[in-house]
Amino acid sequence: MSIIRTDKLVFEYTRKDEENNVTETVRAIDGVDLDIEKGDFIAILGRNGSGKSTLAKHINALLYPTGGTIWVGGMDTKDDAKLWDIRQTAGMIFQNPDNQMVASVIEEDVGFGPENMGVPTEEIWKRVAHSLEAVGMTAYAKKSPNHLSGGQKQRIGIAGVLAMRPQCIVMDEPTAMLDPIGRREVIKTVHELNKTEHITVILITHYMEEAVDADHVFVMEHGQVKLQGTPREVFSRVDELKALNMSVPQVTELAYELKKSGVDIPDGILKIEELTEALCHLN
Amino acid sequence: MSLELKNVNFTYNPGTPMQQDVLKDINVTIEKGEFLAIMGHTGSGKSTLIQHMNALVSPTSGQVLFDGQDIFAQGFDKRMLRSKVGMVFQYPEHQLFEETVFEDICFGPRNLKLSEEEVKARAEEAMKLTGVPDDFRERSPFELSGGQKRRVAIAGVLAMKPEYLILDEPTAGLDPGGRDEILDLLKELHEKSGISIILVSHSMEDIANYAQRILVLNAGRIVLSGTPREVFRHADELAGYGLSVPQAALIMHALKEKGFDVDTDANTVAEAKASILAALAKRGVTAGKAGEADA
Amino acid sequence: MLKDMTLGQYYPVDSMVHRLDPRTKLAGTLLYIISLFITNNVVGYAIAFLFLCLCIGLSHVPPKYILKGLKPVLVLMFISVFFNLFFIKGEPVLFSWKFITITQPGLRQAILMAVRLVFLISGSALMTYTTTPTALTDGMEKGLGFLKVFKVPVHEIAMMMSIALRFIPILAEEADKIQKAQMARGAVFDEGNLIQRAKALVPLLVPLFISAFRRATDLAMAMEARCYHGGDGRTKMHPLKYGRNDMLVYTAFLAYLALVFISRKISIGI
Known part of the structure; x- marks a missing residue:
């Protein structure tokens, strides 16, 4: 069953000069067709300005298409009556962890979404406890978010979305402002949620390492999907990725380089063990 | 010609219950013309360490010497120091404020009380050095992309003609293309203009490719120091500090x-x-x- | 440093005071402030002091923390002492040198005013230390709910306040960073006359405002994404309900107020 589907999705906006004359029309999304299965872990890659964030905001009905259609859980986002259902179905995590926290106590921040949805008080507390546990932050429930690390703040953000019982979480570069420890911590958390809570994850990032374990990868450029497939398929196309200003994990690049020099190893190596294994079998 | 930290200790809120030792017994000499990388996870004291180098933070004990002179001595010209030891902070949004890119780059040299011609000449030169396109001159710095903002921020510091350039996580938030561009720019500045680069970074891959020497900081102490080859030999130890190779x-x-x-x-x-x-x-x-x- | 500012920040421990209904604490603070303006002698102040100590003791907030919170208002206190000390005329004169005269009523007034300010600020600070901003705004929203009849957007104002409180430390820290970034470019903030100093603030304020606007836009979007649509149909994690302790505290406050009133009649000649 598909959770998110788009049909020739287009989003245009105009830039205006001081006299309010249109100077430029920008097509941020240019005919994107997606069909994302429930329970999948999806990674969307692309350089800054490739349209990936704009796409993310469509899934949460924060932006509406200027052409084509997007369905979230079967609901057309242009249907105003479904707005809150759509936002509850697809939760969103943003880049800057500080700018998405409303409350000064962690558990209250996690409860913010359910409060807005009108969930009864007792049920909110149950959901908050469960969500904090799911992201491993129960010990911090009564603390202030100000003294947390970036990775912990993002996990609180995730708990806040989780408390709304979404089917899908869209993450718009959730690790861009984090250090390597924080990055690992967040990616590990979403993978766990994907497995244990069966939540569809759409991870937008420009760190290739984070896409290695995804079920499906899309690479965007100029508002279009340029490459897609399993990580193995996509990452085997090192030159194309480089042309799109993307890098690949060092192991993939090394394997690719070795293959170019005539070493007989398979395409699309993603992990260190795969490379050592392949090299061992050469004799 | 060097920048030297001698037995530097820094304690936050000394004598209160919130007391916290941020830097402990730091000894390091940075020679002119070096490309040094400082790594350490968040909270290891990296930012405090680099802020000692241009007198933004003064040590609780110990000395910082610029060309042999104590920068915290009475009468030492801190403004001169800050022009010689330039610092670019992590987010360019923290420094850009003028209406146009060119004016923003002029801010540093103007603070040095140089003649208007000299200010402009230096801004021009800094734009060229950092590859800020000519047609950006009159644009607002706020409408540039992340990578372009960083270039302008670096130009704004280079216009003061520093001998040392300190950069705190200059590639954070950039995509791989933007990251390579900034690192290549630093390499070029180092090679062509002979500026010493002090780079604070989390990205081990970047450091391996560019730095000549690495300092590893953990809990306020320098725990490893050496060439990338020497430091990256200690994969297990680094992992213990929350770092990878x-x-x-x-x-x-x-x-x-x-x-x-x-x-x-x-x-x-x-x-x-x-x-x-x-x-x-x-x-x-x-x-x-x-x-x-x-x- | 700005980020060390404790005034107005929640102090997260569990205590009987922390658990009180925010409306009780708001009303209590208000009553306490009123009491400070009713007292007119040492006995009254002593009662106010003891009562404050009792509240602080019950709150489990370390007294040191409260004293630290007084730092930012020291200037205000000095100004008040200065004016009272040197400008109140009367008899007897305690000290006189050239144009400076200190009189007994002046000294008395200066001390009482300073004490009053310390009590007032400690009392209100205690409320903010023991009440999360959310609870505080919830309390105001409900306590002032009757204003809705007059089309006052009580919920929106409450939400704005709670967000402002959440972002004050973040922006303070950011201001610190911006200041350092500009100092690294040779900017000086403590030189020259008033106009030059005001001008020197531009490189600090512009990035700070831009950042604040950016944060506001981001936050608005994040709130919308989490289904925020004003106060209608919202439920609460902490629905406000008066408990037994609240009634006790109200009674205690009334008793305290009565004591302060009585103290006005006592005169021990100071």
Whole structure:
């Protein structure tokens, strides 16, 4: 069953000069067709300005298409009556962890979404406890978010979305402002949620390492999907990725380089063990 | 000519219950013309350390010497120091404020009380050095992309003609293309203009490719120091500090364990490739295959 | 440093005071402030002091923390002492040198005013230390709910306040960073006359405002994404309900107020 589907999705906006004359029309999304299965872990890659964030905001009905259609859980986002259902179905995590926290106590921040949805008080507390546990932050429930690390703040953000019982979480570069420890911590958390809570994850990032374990990868450029497939398929196309200003994990690049020099190893190596294994079998 | 930290300690809120030792017994000399990387996880004291170098933070005890002179001595010209030891902060949004890119770049030299011609000449030069396109001159710095903002921020500091350029996580939030552009720019500045670069970064791959020397900071102490090859040998120790080594180095270690005669000090893709090809040749995996594939 | 500012920040421990209904604490603070303006002699102040100590003791907030919170208002206190000390005329004169005269009523007034300010600020600070901003705004929203009849957007104002409180430390830290970034470019903030100093603030304020606007836009979007659509149909994690302790505290406050009133009649000649 598909959770998110788009049909020739287009989003245009105009830039205006001081006299309010249109100077430029920008097509941020240019005919994107997606069909994302429930329970999948999806990674969307692309350089800054490739349209990936704009796409993310469509899934949460924060932006509406200027052409084509997007369905979230079967609901057309242009249907105003479904707005809150759509936002509850697809939760969103943003880049800057500080700018998405409303409350000064962690558990209250996690409860913010359910409060807005009108969930009864007792049920909110149950959901908050469960969500904090799911992201491993129960010990911090009564603390202030100000003294947390970036990775912990993002996990609180995730708990806040989780408390709304979404089917899908869209993450718009959730690790861009984090250090390597924080990055690992967040990616590990979403993978766990994907497995244990069966939540569809759409991870937008420009760190290739984070896409290695995804079920499906899309690479965007100029508002279009340029490459897609399993990580193995996509990452085997090192030159194309480089042309799109993307890098690949060092192991993939090394394997690719070795293959170019005539070493007989398979395409699309993603992990260190795969490379050592392949090299061992050469004799 | 050097920048030297001698027995530097820094304690936050000394004498209160919130007391916190941020830096402990730091001794380091940075020679002119060096490309130094400082790594350490968040909270290891990196930012406090670099802020000692241009007198934004003064040590609780110890000395900071610029060309042999104590920068915290009475009458030492801090403004001069800050022009010689330039610092670019992590987010360019924290420094850009003027209406146009050009005016913003002029801010630093103007603070040095230079003549207006000199200010403009320096801003021009800084724009050229950092590759800020000419048609950006009159644009607002706020409408630029992340990578462009960083360039302008770096230009704004270079216009003060520093001998040392300190950069705190200059590639955070940039995509791989933008990251390479900024790092290449630093490399060029280092090689062509002879500016010492002090780079604070989390990205081991970047550090391996560019730095000549690495300092590793953990809990306020320098725990490792040396060339990238020397430092990345300590993969386990680094992991204990919440840091990793470049993936290439991990691959080489894994191969060594499997009995390949590879150079475990290789930590870039190019070095790793050369070493693996050599090891394969020794094992008698033929170059003939290579010939076939190339043909 | 700005980020060390404790005034107005929640102090997260669990205590009987922390658990009180925010409306009780708001009303209590208001009553306490009123009491400070009713007292006119040492006995009254002593009662106010003891009562404050009792509240602080019950709150488990370390007294040191409260004293630290007084730092930012020291200037205000000095100004008040200065004016009272040197400008109140009367008899007897305690000290006179050239144009400076200190009189007994002046000294008395200066001390009482300073004490009053310390009590007032400690009392209100205690409320903010023991009440999360959310609870505080919830309390105001409900306590002032009757204003809705007059089309006052009570919920929106409450939400704005709670967000402002959440972002004050973040922006303070950011201001610190911006200041350092500009100092690294040779900017000086403590030189020259008033106009030059005001001008020197531009490189600090512009990035700070831009950042604040950016944060506001981001936050608005994040709130919308989490289904925020004003106060209608919202439920609460902490629905406000008066408990037994609240009634006790109200009674205690009334008793305290009565004591302060009585103290006005006592005169021990100071």
